[in-house]
Amino acid sequence: MLPPNAPLTPDQRGRFDALLIELSPDQQSWLGGWLTARTVGAPAVAAAPTASVPLTILYGTESGNSEELAARTAKAAKGKGFKPTVKNMADLAPADLAKSERLLVIVSTWGDGEPPETAVSFYKSLMSEAVDLSKVSYSVCALGDTSYEQFCKTGRDVDARLAELGAKRIADRRDCDVDYEDLYTEWADAALSTLAPAQAATVSVAPVPTAIGSQFGKKNPFPAELLDKVLLNGKGTAKETWHYELSLEGSGLVYEPGDALAVLPVNAPDMVEGLLKAARLNGSETVELKGGEKKVLADALREDFEITTLSKAVLKKLHEVSPSKKLGALISDEGKEDLREYLWGRWIADAIAEFAPDGLSVEALAGIMRKLPPRLYSIASSPLEHPDEVHLTIASVRYDAHGSSRKGVASTYLADLIKKGDTVPVFTQTNKNFRLPESADTPIIMVGPGTGIAPFRSFIEHRAATGATGKNWLFFGDQRFTYDFLYQLEWQDHLKNGTLHKLDVAFSRDQPEKVYVQDRIRERASELFAWLEQGAHFYVCGDASRMAHDVHEALIEAVVSAGGRKRDEAEAYIEDLKKSKRYQRDVY
Template identity: 45%
Template structure:
């Protein structure tokens, strides 16, 4: 709604100007761009100064004073897999806009790369996935900047904020590479690059403030009167519950959906969102704030001979050590900063060698195979309670694809959770969030949750379009939501699901639901791959190749393709199968097949949610 379309001015304006003048003011400013509004605020400040007795020259027209409007805005580009980069990019945008300065925000996949040569101020906030890979929504942008077609950027001032996970050797690799490449192309740093760990807030907050201050200096019109910008439209309301204020959702159902004898314990959970006001769409994730397993907390206290009742202060909060270990700190995922401190305390030459460049492969193997407790047990070190609390990384929420459509289940959210529970180095190991969820009792326990939107994993707006869904294991979760949603809205497009697991008899997740959907024609094709039911292992990528001609016909006919699940092996194998299919049945070279699939990405018809 435009400012004047309601016919009356907001109360805060009428209290100052009266109803008639307030309404006229809104009519006058309607449709003005940011630069004009900024100039107008300065003009108003000048009139105020004149009424107070100061002598102020009449302002020149906007077009006659180039300095009155910045030549170009601050452009913010973000690339994200879990949404954190988007949140930080949006925060910077709000800071810049609050100063009345022009800015624009792009997801990396939506950024028009042809405009890069014209940019004057650019901020990139981007995460690194796995072992040095860009987020799916950033591949085209990163490839362009690193490629031969990237323009010279001598007129650009830029800044890069990297997000990553120190549990991986190539921490914030994508941010580092982009930062170096921009400089190589002739651009000048607005601020130095910063790298954020999973607990990104401490580093990100200071960096954003610095980037905002530098951007404000660069964008502010010279000699412009200083005036605060008064928003003329009401601000959007903030949801009552979010990442920092999660909702305590009651557990309604906690049911194991793998059969007796299955190698995996997979749970179907139904959580009540009643009274939360939380809403979600198919493709979104549910953020879960877990607690560490009590057995793991006890193991830390025992191995390090520490008193769980000892009071420890961190970041201005004082809690018993056991409380820190249970609710606040990461005890399972090993990361490099903790490893560095532990190696120093233990005086271990073996660990110190892994931290050198030549020890990269050994470091990679250690981070992949060991939890923090394994390191503590294998390399003894004299940790004190206070030092341990400072060294451990803060516990972060885990994200789970929502396995339900809100149109069908109402104020509920369903999850499909594979419980991490295995033996290594002679002891039992758990996954923090999956253990927490699997041990919650229905009707009694609650789980702290929030919604994490996933705009890059959405169903096509046109319900007549076909969709192909590839989701082995718990990767099938969002596709349960997709099929429910398409049925509820009466979408006429066809739905084809590729599902894989180890055994048909014990691990066919949601078997009854899929069979019922096939009968009702809300699921039109179901291709199954059970890898351990026969001597020759068969995976979803094999089923894709077997149906290659029909898969290609669906895609050529406008279908959207979705992949969810393991990023390390499944997703690359599926992509390789797709390249083969497009090459074989589309009569293209492998290079052209890759380009064709990139075209699907650009059209938002090849979407992945991999982890």
């Protein structure tokens, strides 16, 4: 059936729905491909041959990109005569792969070299278990971020391990940065063509889809009007956390609690000026962008390029256009520790000033930088409580390093450059791995210090709006009660009206000895374990580097102390929670 906001008359809707009911799944798939091709001006795709060749498409995802690409690959595979089966790494064991003669893997690397949260168990098993995969033909597409040292490590590890276990690589692995569209398409077309039956139709991977019922999405972000912005911290705080309210009216974009909003920022004028000064350019030059578009350099640096984040990948490109013995040593395998120290707090402009003191040509400058990627933020509102709106909770990143002031691109873009009434380019990003329980009666435990509180504001609003009867328990932490109790009045109202049943807070700087949310979890171990035994879902959102790990340890300790388990039994208990989707994390 069509969505309620489909731009059709009631009569058109009725006739279209009636037609869809009569069509088989294959006929619906063909019709969708034909309409897409007709819209973009491409020739209509021929009807797919009968799908008969089994193909397994395996994905491991953190933010949903790998899952989306797996679905797109499956659609293209059907057109080539395959019978594709899409599998999440969370739902199978490495031994299951032996049953798949044809295997395509799409997996992201999360953080600095780690597998996605839902793929950890599969990854560990694959790396340690001996499985005979000699009958499997495969190829891997790895997603990652070149700003991290261990770029695409998970995909590289999986690719190498499959080969070690006897699988035959039929197409080279592709390592994709955050701007992955072109490389992914090349990989998928090459892999499917190699595996395809002789009679397969010529079908390429479809372009990235927009949201159902909407013309807006990743390729065409929606200009969302900023309705309001409120500083959440009190006077005297050391922090700067903003609450933003954006309009989605007329966009057709939809979201659920747990999803994220992608913001496409621009670089601040002082960032652009600093880079131009280091490169010894004035900004009026013309630069050619990917796809052949020509643009004034200053505008391109503001709108199109990632001009601050310094990484090993950037330094390698800089070394190619401006060779330096010192830079060569820094990016060598022996220089890992020195490189890690050098990268902290430095921007691309700093490296250019040091290693290319005579400046760079326009082409050389453009060649060392990647496309400016969108920033994902956990949504802090329920669509039922705030129709046609989306709310965000964002801490502005500002710090000093190497004698200069630094700032986050997107967080200060919103704080400094966007005023009420201005528009922000956005699109919604689904996160199926961070969802409220299906049953409204299920209790939930939420751990969200700092801006990690965002999705839990959405959770509580949604449960209140739907009349959910499950109990809700929130752990929140920040620096000081007086200045940093984000959404304090709202939580107090939820406590009064019974939507929020328990609230535990930890303000680390209000006493000589620092107290964090993990300490509160240990203090409440008995009751927390009792909630888990009653079927509660456990959620964590926030900092991945320390908080998420410390909370995980505290959770294990709670199961040991209150549940009477040994350490290995407690770890198995927590692993079972993960597998049953009762332990979910949204960490960054």
